[in-house]
Amino acid sequence: MNKPLRRVGLTMMVMVLLLLANLTYVQVINADTYANNPANRRSVMEEYGRQRGQIVSASGTILANSVETKDAQHYLRVYKNGPEYAPVTGYYSSIFGATGIERAEDDVLNGSSSKLFVRRLSDLITGRDPRGGNVQLTIDPKAQDAAYAGMTAKNFTGAVVAIKPSTGEILAMVSTPSFDPNPLAAHDNTTQRDTITKLDDDPNKPALNRATQETLPPGSTFKLVVASAALANGIDDANTKNLPADPTITLPGTSTTLSNFANETCPESTNGQVSVSIAIEYSCNTAFSTLAGKVGKDNLIAQAAKFGIGQTDLTVPLPVATSTVGSIPDEAALFQSGIGQRDVKLTPLQDAMVAATIANGGVRMQPQLVKNILAPDMSPISTFSAQEAPGGPALSKDVAEQVKQMMLLSEQHTAGGGKQANVKIASKTGTAEHGTDPKNTPPHAWYVAFAPADNPQIAVCVVVENGGDRGLAATGSSVAAGVGRATINAYLAGGG
Amino acid sequence: MALPPGVLGAATTHMSAPGSSPATPTRRGTELALLGFVAGLVALAFVLISENQFQTLKPEVLFYVAGYAALFGVAHLAVRKLAPYADPLILPCASLLNGLSIAMLYRLDTPLAQQAFQAGHGYSNAAPKQLIWTALSLAAMVAVLWAVKDHRTLSRYGYTFGLVGLVLLVLPGVLPCSISCVGGAKLWIIIGPVSIQPGEFAKVLIILFVAAFLVAKRDLFTIAGRKFLGLELPRPRDLGPLLIAWAVAILVLMIETELGASLMFFGTVLAMVYLATERSAWVWIGVVLFMGGATLAYRLFTHVQTRFANWLDPFADAQGDGYQMVQSLFSLGSGGIAGAGLGAGHPELVPVVSSDFIVSAFGEELGFIGLAAMLIVYMMLAMRGLRSGLAVRDTFGKLLAGGLSFLLMWQMFVVIGGISKLIPETGLTAPFLSAGGSSLLASYIMVALLLRISDAARRPQASRPKPQAPIAEASTVLVERPT
Numbered sequence: 001m002n003k004p005l006r007r008v009g010l011t012m013m014v015m016v017l018l019l020l021a022n023l024t025y026v027q028v029i030n031a032d033t034y035a036n037n038p039a040n041r042r043s044v045m046e047e048y049g050r051q052r053g054q055i056v057s058a059s060g061t062i063l064a065n066s067v068e069t070k071d072a073q074h075y076l077r078v079y080k081n082g083p084e085y086a087p088v089t090g091y092y093s094s095i096f097g098a099t100g101i102e103r104a105e106d107d108v109l110n111g112s113s114s115k116l117f118v119r120r121l122s123d124l125i126t127g128r129d130p131r132g133g134n135v136q137l138t139i140d141p142k143a144q145d146a147a148y149a150g151m152t153a154k155n156f157t158g159a160v161v162a163i164k165p166s167t168g169e170i171l172a173m174v175s176t177p178s179f180d181p182n183p184l185a186a187h188d189n190t191t192q193r194d195t196i197t198k199l200d201d202d203p204n205k206p207a208l209n210r211a212t213q214e215t216l217p218p219g220s221t222f223k224l225v226v227a228s229a230a231l232a233n234g235i236d237d238a239n240t241k242n243l244p245a246d247p248t249i250t251l252p253g254t255s256t257t258l259s260n261f262a263n264e265t266c267p268e269s270t271n272g273q274v275s276v277s278i279a280i281e282y283s284c285n286t287a288f289s290t291l292a293g294k295v296g297k298d299n300l301i302a303q304a305a306k307f308g309i310g311q312t313d314l315t316v317p318l319p320v321a322t323s324t325v326g327s328i329p330d331e332a333a334l335f336q337s338g339i340g341q342r343d344v345k346l347t348p349l350q351d352a353m354v355a356a357t358i359a360n361g362g363v364r365m366q367p368q369l370v371k372n373i374l375a376p377d378m379s380p381i382s383t384f385s386a387q388e389a390p391g392g393p394a395l396s397k398d399v400a401e402q403v404k405q406m407m408l409l410s411e412q413h414t415a416g417g418g419k420q421a422n423v424k425i426a427s428k429t430g431t432a433e434h435g436t437d438p439k440n441t442p443p444h445a446w447y448v449a450f451a452p453a454d455n456p457q458i459a460v461c462v463v464v465e466n467g468g469d470r471g472l473a474a475t476g477s478s479v480a481a482g483v484g485r486a487t488i489n490a491y492l493a494g495g496g
Numbered sequence: 497m498a499l500p501p502g503v504l505g506a507a508t509t510h511m512s513a514p515g516s517s518p519a520t521p522t523r524r525g526t527e528l529a530l531l532g533f534v535a536g537l538v539a540l541a542f543v544l545i546s547e548n549q550f551q552t553l554k555p556e557v558l559f560y561v562a563g564y565a566a567l568f569g570v571a572h573l574a575v576r577k578l579a580p581y582a583d584p585l586i587l588p589c590a591s592l593l594n595g596l597s598i599a600m601l602y603r604l605d606t607p608l609a610q611q612a613f614q615a616g617h618g619y620s621n622a623a624p625k626q627l628i629w630t631a632l633s634l635a636a637m638v639a640v641l642w643a644v645k646d647h648r649t650l651s652r653y654g655y656t657f658g659l660v661g662l663v664l665l666v667l668p669g670v671l672p673c674s675i676s677c678v679g680g681a682k683l684w685i686i687i688g689p690v691s692i693q694p695g696e697f698a699k700v701l702i703i704l705f706v707a708a709f710l711v712a713k714r715d716l717f718t719i720a721g722r723k724f725l726g727l728e729l730p731r732p733r734d735l736g737p738l739l740i741a742w743a744v745a746i747l748v749l750m751i752e753t754e755l756g757a758s759l760m761f762f763g764t765v766l767a768m769v770y771l772a773t774e775r776s777a778w779v780w781i782g783v784v785l786f787m788g789g790a791t792l793a794y795r796l797f798t799h800v801q802t803r804f805a806n807w808l809d810p811f812a813d814a815q816g817d818g819y820q821m822v823q824s825l826f827s828l829g830s831g832g833i834a835g836a837g838l839g840a841g842h843p844e845l846v847p848v849v850s851s852d853f854i855v856s857a858f859g860e861e862l863g864f865i866g867l868a869a870m871l872i873v874y875m876m877l878a879m880r881g882l883r884s885g886l887a888v889r890d891t892f893g894k895l896l897a898g899g900l901s902f903l904l905m906w907q908m909f910v911v912i913g914g915i916s917k918l919i920p921e922t923g924l925t926a927p928f929l930s931a932g933g934s935s936l937l938a939s940y941i942m943v944a945l946l947l948r949i950s951d952a953a954r955r956p957q958a959s960r961p962k963p964q965a966p967i968a969e970a971s972t973v974l975v976e977r978p979t
């Protein structure tokens with residue numbers, strides 16, 4: 001039976017050939033398709049085994065870097081001052097992916113960016129392990145430290161954003177309560193899972209970046225937008241007293257009343273009338289509701305858009321939630337919106353942009369968190385260049401100057417700590433009611449400001465949610481202003 | 497039907513002059529040299545794995561390599577004593593695959609232990625277990641070589657082997673699930689820490705039975721029987737025991753929901769029937785039977801439908817039923833032509849990578865080149881078995897060698913074809929490679945039988961009687977003319 005044995009041998013060879021042909025198809029012809037399939041976790045794991053680039057502050061201090069370890073993953077991501085910078089850096093988890101700059105600049109940090117192509121090529125030739133590029137942020141540690149310390153000293157929930165008005169560089173971005181991204185970068189999956197569960201279950205939402213991702217009613221800080229619209233469109237001017245100073249007005253077409261803070265009559269009135277300037281100085285609601293009615297829905301929305309409110313695709317490069325003035329269906333809604341209530345909702349970053357735009361003579365600069373992309377050896381690859389936001393100036397120089405003068409007056413009437421005689425601040429506070437029972441819910445306290453008024457170097461927005469430590473009695477000045485001033489002072493004292 | 501000369505052709509010389517020269521070399525030296533070479537390769541594999549996994553040379557690597565080398569050294573000495581003329585390639589081929597298996601399991605232990613820990617259950621390392629099973633398997637191999645001095649004696653126990661084989665097949669199916677179920681298949685006997693898959697041994701016993709049976713009834717297969725559609729069928733009562741054995745095997749395996757094993761049995765029995773009868777008609781009858789059985793199984797069992805659907809498009813349910821297949825393809829694809837390097841890939845992402853899908857791990861870390869080389873080693877092993885079958889003089893030996901060799905290759909085809917989407921995945925272990933004692937033990941018993949047959953084939957027969965021609969064909973003799 002040797003003939004059939006030989007035939008069986010031939011059959012076995014055919015089987016081997018079939019296997020080899022199929023393996024060629026899978027491992028040679030189709031290899032890239034399988035290797036690069038997004039569901040193939042190997043590319044991610046390979047990335048985690050490579051030295052990821054650093055995230056450094058504007059002054060060069062390291063915020064996140066990868067240190068060598070002895071285990072199979074080779075490198076551990078380490079965050080210094082984790083909670084303080086977490087809203088900016090985000091986390092980098094092998095299970096849950098990345099957030100913040102870790103995600104926005106992932107291709108640079110992991111070394112796959114086309115910007116690093118030449119370096120990669122030289123790595124290939126010299127045989128060095130490919131390494132990620134570094135990201136230098138615009139964040140100034142002095143401003144960031146002061147803002148974070150101010151928010152955490154009294155366990156405030158909220159956010160601080162500081163912007164350099166002339167360039168749009170974001171000098172500080174704080175969100176509290178925050179979280180430590182270190183355990184999310186742990187090589188131990190259990191630690192990662194436990195941490196994310198804790199973050200998800202926490203009612204205070206520490207993982208939420210309140211500076212960019214949360215929109216809140218801006219309250220009186222929105223009066224800056226209404227005033228700008230009135231002045232820019234010639235509907236009113238700064239000093240003509242033609243706005244009601246009444247403690248209470250009735251919203252048109254309704255029986256609902258709207259009143260000034262503490263039901264006071266607006267001070268410095270003549271025949272029960274005040275000017276835009278005085279109304280800002282004392283933050284009179286009745287006057288501003290009426291002014292909003294005079295400005296009209298279309299003008300108000302158009303002016304808001306020039307400040308960036310309503311832009312849906314803003315990235316810094318973190319994605320930013322869309323701020324909105326709401327739909328404003330009727331006159332009463334317009335009146336309410338005029339004092340930053342109803343459906344007006346801004347991100348802290350957006351409100352900081354309003355202040356920065358006024359400070360910069362009406363020119364709105366594109367906000368940006370990344371100052372430099374650096375090669376693994378820290379040589380710069382691409383550098384941030386200041387860019388005007390699209391759509392032209394938000395305000396004329398003249399209107400911006402008038403609004404600034406009003407803000408200087410407002411600052412004089414704003415209490416709270418941190419005032420320094422040698423720092424001339426222009427500001428506006430806000431105390432925004434919210435919730436289903438607004439009179440019995442602690443309000444959000446806002447403070448937007450820039451300084452020095454004559455040559456603005458820094459614009460800030462502070463929001464402290466739900467009254468901070470003052471509860472129902474909270475106001476923008478008593479809760480938020482101190483944090484804002486401390487941030488400004490720290491930055492200016494550093495010679496920035 | 498000409499074959500490359502180096503593979504089977506060499507056997508022809510032995511056939512033409514079987515054992516004619518008393519100076520037939522034993523080739524034990526060749527075997528030792530090859531084993532040494534293999535030990536070097538395995539040591540290299542361990543070093544690479546240790547460096548890639550831990551960035552350092554772990555001391556346990558020395559323990560594994562030394563243990564491995566010692567085991568095969570002893571095995572070599574035993575073969576030298578018990579089967580001195582055995583084919584010198586069979587043991588080195590098996591030892592290379594076995595050594596790579598221990599290395600790969602050592603490489604997989606760390607990530608698998610981590611996975612198990614994170615999932616909250618225990619894990620016991622597979623590599624040391626595999627080394628112990630290698631020792632036991634080699635001991636079994638030596639025991640078989642010692643106990644079976646002449647493979648022809650085995651043909652006397654054909655029906656006994658068949659019966660024991662069937663019992664072993666049926667046993668897990670009738671045992672309570674608490675000691676026979678693992679991962680959906682009812683294939684095991686678990687006693688304390690030891691789990692045995694009796695089906696692995698059943699396949700060897702049933703091949704022995706089929707070989708003995710076919711030898712006994714060979715004449716009836718080829719001569720007797722009636723014609724049907726141009727095919728000469730054997731009498732049913734002669735074919736009966738074979739068909740019953742086959743049917744019971746298939747039935748039991750379906751109850752135990754193990755599809756791969758039934759495919760394996762069926763293919764092997766078919767190949768052996770073909771070997772015995774030299775009639776390709778049997779193959780076609782078998783293929784038709786298989787198609788019918790497959791269609792029936794597809795209609796009856798949802799898990800067969802699932803596997804078929806996964807074969808056609810695993811990506812349709814990449815996170816569910818197709819997950820294994822998709823991960824295996826990712827693993828093979830990521831390995832590419834040259835592989836990630838031993839210890840440098842991520843084969844632990846493939847489910848059950850240490851047993852059914854271990855070939856994916858080799859494909860990922862050794863690449864197409866490495867996998868092709870391993871396939872060639874398999875083919876060499878199977879071809880050496882076939883070659884022994886060609887050279888051996890008795891029909892039983894030929895059938896047994898042919899059956900065992902075909903089983904090895906066929907099982908590899910079903911396994912590698914399954915993990916690389918050539919054919920539907922069936923869930924078989926790869927001989928010598930997959931973690932698991934039963935598979936390894938059975939594989940080395942097969943190696944022992946092949947060694948024994950090859951020893952018989954190459955052994956010089958000093959007192960071999962000269963073949964006597966029948967009287968009718970005997971030559972006339974020139975006698976000196978009487979004077």
